[in-house]
Amino acid sequence: MQAGTQESVIDATDETPEWLNAEYFEKVLQKVRDDTSLSVQQVEVKSAFPKGVNYASIIYRVRVVFRAKDQFNCTRSYIVKAMPEEGLAKQKLGEYNVHGKEMDIYQLVIPELKQLMRSIGDNSVLYPTTLTIDRTKNIMVFDDLSSKGYIMADRFAGLDLLHTKLTLKLMAKLHAGSLELTSMHPTIFKGYKTGMVTRETDAFYPLFYSNFDALTEEISTWDQEWHYYANKLRKLRPHFVEQGLKVYDHQSDDDLRVLSHSDLWVNNLLFKYDANGKPIDVVLLDFQFCCYSTPIVDLCYFIFTSTQDFLRQNCFDELVQYYYYNLANYVKKLKYTGKFPTLHEFQRQLLKKLFYAVFTSIVCLPVQINEDTTDADFDALLGSDERACRFRKTVMSNKKYHKIIKGLLPTFDRKGLLEKLE
Template identity: 35%
Template sequence: MPEKSTHKVHPPPAWLTSDYVQEKLRTYFKNSSLKLEKLVTSPAIANGGNYGSVMTRINVEYFTKESKDKQATTFLVKTTFADKDPAGDVLIHYGVYTREMDIYEHILPQLADMVKKELKDPRKLFAATMNVDRKRDSIIFEDMSLDNYKVACRRKKLDLEHTHLVLEKLASFHAAASVLAERQPGIFAENYDRGFFNNHTRAYGKIMTNLLEALSRSLSSDRELGPRFKHKIDRLVERIMDYGERTMLSNSGDFLTLAHGDLWTTNFMFQNDAKDHPTNAIFIDFQFSVWNSPAIDLHYFFATSLQDNLRLEHQAELVQFYYYKLVEALKKLKYSGRIPSLFEFQLQFRSRAFYSVFCSLVFEPVMQYEGKEDASLEQILSSSESGMRFKDSVYESEAIKKKLSITLPFLDQFGLLDDM
């Protein structure tokens, strides 16, 4: 049974007409005789919802002169929020739409080619781009579900087999991006410095603080966690953006690359074999990709997507696994920069540890939300009765309370909830 969605569903854009789609299909298939016979659109909300864009699935049926048999396929269309949508008002400050169009049009095809030809890995790394339309801030790409790619369950999270596969593919992605930057100096110089924390905008600040305040309210009635952590969360409300921006600063000798920036279960997909073992993983949704340390991807991934025993007990081992895969890929790609030692990379990972705080306490509870309220950025930003009810309900479920009883002490032991 599909998961119930409590997320706001946006209608398909008005410009997504049969004539428009036919034109794009003709270009994509390089066939001017293509005739679109049928177009059906429907919302395409990823497992757990999508807070950063409008996703529409288009089902098409068409003929060509060469083949009179009807062809049918599907694509996904990713577009911005409508005018005056509060989510769009936040995201526009981060350049997410132009950056993702650049990535799908210029960056990903080159990285995919490097992975295939130089790393000798024939498996896909991303969904292929069908069209980028800058006038309409939209991207059309192949529907990976046609090849039986699926997102993992955001509630069950990933076991070790799936985790290793994601880390292996992530290492290839990071290695290829670093080498691409060497080969094409300046390719990531513009518009790749605006992750959730940056020196240009704090538009996400209200989202962070509103949810932390809701967490604080939930701790007020928690006899076990409240006395230990409420005052720390209250202090964090005022400092989260400062600490977050400090986390993004690079130190001399750091290994840097294009980080995905939003790496959780909804933003990668798995293809399985007949015995339901994962054989490949691809990455999607590059709106918050940023030139920074790969450690921010690791912290985000560990905090939001791993089963608890892996995150709490095997983190250093997983960093080691990723590191060896990264070094192997860098050497195959003939990376000329300095590769840090494992010890140095573990320190780099630890120095970015605050990144796991907002992922654990702000983002993950929303990602896991399964309540009755409409879930959207608009609700998080709103001080209305409905908005406050949603934010409070995020932290009211027994699953989240149980999770916090583990997560808060885990973060606290590293000093991540104290003054930094």
Template identity: 30%
Template sequence: MFPTWLTEEYIQIALRGYYKDTQLCVLKVWAKPATEKGENYVGVMTRIYVDFELADGGLQKKSFILKQGVPPDAPQADLFAEYDVYNRELEMYDVVLPKMSAILREANFNEKLMADAIVVDRKRTIMILEDLAPLHYTNADRVKQLDIVHTKLVLDMLAKFHAAAIILDQREPQLLRRNYNSHFFSREKKGYEEVFVGLFKAFIRYVKNQPILWDRYGKKLEHTISHLMEYAAKSVDVTEKDFQTLIHGDCWTTNVMYQYDDEGNPTTVLPIDFQFSSWTHPTVDLHYFFSTSLKTDVKERESELVQYHFYSLKRTLEALSYKGYIPSLFEYQLQFERRRFLSVVIANVFQPIMVYEGCEDPEFVNLYQDTPQGIRFQDSMYESKEIQRRIEEILPILDSKGFLDAH
């Protein structure tokens, strides 16, 4: 349903500005939901269809995406307000991404880094964005996950994103560090602690029903849950000696969109959803992406993928005439490994949601609250044979690296 303020006149004024046509006339507007229930917990997406006439008499039929926050009475509304996710994304589309795109164009990197913003309305906390579907952008299958070709396209995109942010930080010191210093695991914020601890309890509940896994890892997991947020925060911490940039912050299958050639091969990738962009180490994006989105045979090539991203990032920085510090590949791999605890959280807690195919109600509160309905949903996440196989695979690795021990 349209908000009452979203009139034909409002849209007409916006389109006149976007198309630089003061005579543009909106003829008809209608809308329908752009996402299904459970596909987007952070906001409400509406696809707006507009028929309009240009000054030269040309008729246009276009669609756009209206992006709003969740209703004030939604259970997650206070959580997202605490992390200021909506104002952060408005600033990304209004200020940061256009500056980063301009930086990349200086070195003839002309791929789109963002959907065009038709309107960024800070008063109403909404955006109207170009609809990427008519440009033939689409999501890959979140359940089947990504092969090596899809994966490397994302790593190249992230390298350009990270490089452009590094250059922007040099040109406008404190813009990014000041406004993007909070993340899921910020110590001064508490909202996501309930979410992650609730999800980790569900993970422990599954492991408890696997006698061999429980005998080996049960005590360590019970110790870990009491330190979960601090260990994760340490993984995101950076010091002046660390390589630092703005990260996407929520880079997984559903938050990247691909274009394909006539043979079905992906040719281009575009990131979307920047509510959790933050200033930290670039490998935080890699851990999140690897732990949520890759096919098993691709994730097994993790060190190679870190190397691939590193060289892509280095080439992009060199093309942008960056003269600052770039770590060696050896140092970069070590910096990636020091953030391995993120895999404990993300792979075991987030991924089961991201590939969920069950029938339980995917309301946000059911992800982590211990109500009967919530527990049914959480337990059903671990019925997936693929998730069970991945848990059996990742727990010995994390344990052998010491990430289940006190640290």
């Protein structure tokens, strides 16, 4: 390629914005590297993920070849995250302001969280590094961590104990850091009210009810012994969303409140491995649904959607204790002086919010482990047409999900979680 020329290569299957090209990245990199002589030679834009992996945003992987004053034909890879520009996704996600909130988090909060961890000697990556937050184009540009060896784990297999403990430790860092931030800046999370389940908008309520109904209908086709649970669910239905909402409600000043990620599952995590394939680090992505709420949201959501079934069914108490001890350790290191619960007090808070294990197991888990991506998109998630109904039928007829939910329903029932809760 001749010096001074620019080339943009677009994946023909993507509806990529025309401005996402060599000229755009030249301006971004010149500013980031403080080098006006930097010249972009080539840009290659492709979709970052296959269908069915991501529903709430449009994500591109961009390979950029450039020349700078200190480098010749340098190649870097970046991630560009944008919002859907039309249709049901734009409408519903707009009611949550997911993109504006996430821009604020990466610009205003994550640098503070990273600095707090560095102050206690933790220099791990923790969260993606942003090159630019472009509010004019309504996009965020990140370093592509795959070039540094970070990859997604298998969402169908579930995370084993090593992956799970790494994630719980990262979760504890996020929550402990947010506690200290709140003591430093008491109003920093004032505007973060809308988690995935919220009273601020009913945009996702059709998804909550339709998945609940689809599961009830599916169970009704099973052997007679399972009809007991179908009847339980029918009685629970009028209260299902309200009980999910109560998890997010602030009910007592004694309850721990943190910056909850609220969408903490395997596809929002990137792991790095050693030469023997052992996970040694993890990075947390995607802050679209984060809110100031109970840490129980993240604990239940993560464990019940993303761990191996053995851990989900048998090790919940052990994993909660592991998270709590890490949280207490980081709170102590950060010299947080606010009220902090004992393990027993935290367990009592957990018991009040444990319904979220039921909620995520019914609404989120079956979608996340669905392997048939024929109809897997945002319109199918929230729609009511024939294609949406077909998608929900596919999701709920998954034999792997049947095995999981058959193990969980008796446990939930014994704990009284399939009853109307006061």
